[in-house]
Amino acid sequence: MGVYEEVKQALQDIVAPELKALQVEIKRLDEKIDSLDGKLSARMDSLDKSLHARMDSLDYKIDSLDKSLNARMDSLDYKIDSLDEKLNGRMDSMDKGLNGRIDSLDKSLNGRIDSLKAEITTEIKRLDEKIDIAIQIRERLAAIEGRFEEREKRRSPAKTKK
DSSP, X not given: OOHHHHHHHHHHHHHHHHHXXXXXXXXXXXXXXXXXXXXXXXXXXXXXXXXXXXXXXXXXXXXXXXXXXXXXXXXXXXXXXXXXXXXXXXXXXXXXXXXXXXXXXXXXXXXXXXXXXXXXXXXXXXXXXXXXXXXHHHHHHHHHHHHHHHHHHHHHHXXXXX
């Protein structure tokens, strides 16, 4: 045997069992990885199902809350519309009442104003008549004074002659 054969045989005797042991170890690690991969996939599938179940539950709860809120909002809209109608009715009633009172006061005030106008007009006419009488009296008095002065003047020259 030659040196080559001896080295080859020595390598096979030493390295071959080590390679075989490494192959067995690699196969065992591959199986372990496959096993862990299967467990991990199963766990991820389980978590995925659980997550989807929770999301579906939350979607249901959200839909339920949405329906409940919509129902409450519809109820509030109805109540608001009802109150709006009541308020409009009351305001219309108050408006009619106030308009009636205003019309009544307007008529009353117009009547009073007309009455005061008539009284003032009557008083002005009465005062005009009195002023006319006073003017006539003044004119008569002035005429009498004028006559009196003329008589006095006529008498005065006679007094100065004596």
